[in-house]
Amino acid sequence: MSKRFHWLAGFAMLACFTGSVRADDQADIKQAAKTFAQALAKGDPDGAKSEMVRTDDTDSMVDAITPIVAGRLKLDKALIAKFGEDGAKKVAGGVGVNQSMADWAHHVDDADVKVDGNSATVLRKQDPNAPAPAQGHDNSLHMKKVDGKWKVDLSATPNIDKTKQAIPMMQVIGKVMSEMADEVDAGKFKTTAEVSAAMREKMVTAARSIGRPTGRPGAEPAK
Numbered sequence: 001m002s003k004r005f006h007w008l009a010g011f012a013m014l015a016c017f018t019g020s021v022r023a024d025d026q027a028d029i030k031q032a033a034k035t036f037a038q039a040l041a042k043g044d045p046d047g048a049k050s051e052m053v054r055t056d057d058t059d060s061m062v063d064a065i066t067p068i069v070a071g072r073l074k075l076d077k078a079l080i081a082k083f084g085e086d087g088a089k090k091v092a093g094g095v096g097v098n099q100s101m102a103d104w105a106h107h108v109d110d111a112d113v114k115v116d117g118n119s120a121t122v123l124r125k126q127d128p129n130a131p132a133p134a135q136g137h138d139n140s141l142h143m144k145k146v147d148g149k150w151k152v153d154l155s156a157t158p159n160i161d162k163t164k165q166a167i168p169m170m171q172v173i174g175k176v177m178s179e180m181a182d183e184v185d186a187g188k189f190k191t192t193a194e195v196s197a198a199m200r201e202k203m204v205t206a207a208r209s210i211g212r213p214t215g216r217p218g219a220e221p222a223k
Helices: 002-041 045-049 056-088 099-106 159-167 167-185 192-209
Strands: 112-116 119-123 140-146 148-150
Touching: 002 045, 002 056, 002 099, 002 112, 002 119, 002 140, 045 056, 056 159, 056 167, 056 192, 119 192, 148 167, 159 167
Parallel strands: none
Antiparallel strands: 112 119, 119 140, 140 148
């Protein structure tokens, strides 16, 4: 009985210690995840990279994603100046397409964090007023503890190989967004319909240039 008591007491102390470590870890994890998401939302590659486990692959992913975000922010600004917010919402994706990471960062404090040793997962809770995520959509951010600091681990992202394959297309999308913003600022378009049509055409041309299917009904893959 005495040995059993000592074993239980020891286990209880260990559980309390582990709980306190994880509580601290959760705060650090959420802060790293929030800073990373905020950097992506601003199109800031250096800020994002400072909060993640860096490899050639993950650097390439961020270098492909951030120009899209920066390009869309630039385009949104041009559209609002020319057509107002209501008009800008009519253009491919509309105002706020960059809000996903900003919203993610905003909700990190309420996210669920699961810690497993030096790995962790941050799962954002589903907004009851938002549409349900598509089947197979992963709304989590994977984390890894490196040299005592928690970092975002993009290498643990599901289907990362498919994401890597999309990098060339992401790069040209960012370029198209930036070009469209310059053309809107230059007064090239009289209506938002003209903007949308020009953007579609640029996207199709960009997809063909890298040998990707255009996605239009009946379109043949580039050869």
